Amino acid sequence: MVRPFERPTDRPRLTGSRADRRPRIEERRRLHGPDHTDDPLGDEAFTVLGRRLSARYVELHDRAVDEYERRCWEERVIDLRERRRSVASDDVETRNRYVREWTALLADLLLLDEE
Structure with a gap:
């Protein structure tokens, strides 16, 4: 480097x-x-997963059936963006934890389309 x-x-x-x-x-x-x-998982994984999850939340927000559901998805988008911005670039442990959490969460959200 x-x-x-x-x-x-x-x-x-x-x-x-x-x-x-x-x-x-x-x-x-x-x-x-x-x-x-x-950093075993890399900054790229953190960035890509954060963007994919955010895009998925926005997609679900756009497909929401009522105002309450729209607000819930909007709050998740805002919370995710705050989390992404709050993690220091040298905090590898937190980034890796978020990558693991977001990977599982994204997989669960993708299952919503299959049901």
Whole structure:
């Protein structure tokens, strides 16, 4: 990962086997903190699932039969957007928890069409 204002040539080249690189990787993590490779589910999964779930809520809002149901779906959209905005970019644990929750929730909502 190239950090801002860092030229790729400034980074040390890793050579040798993986066993040789492990101590250097551990040292880099100790000095600079975790990087994006420590995120098993990734930022992309968080973003994509958040957008899909939001789109599904909007779709259900548009198909609602009465005003109460419309308000319920609208509140869910707003709550989801607030959750997405409140998670810090370096909070991997919370992002992963939301990805797991949203995956299950999206699967349940997709089952509504099958019934």
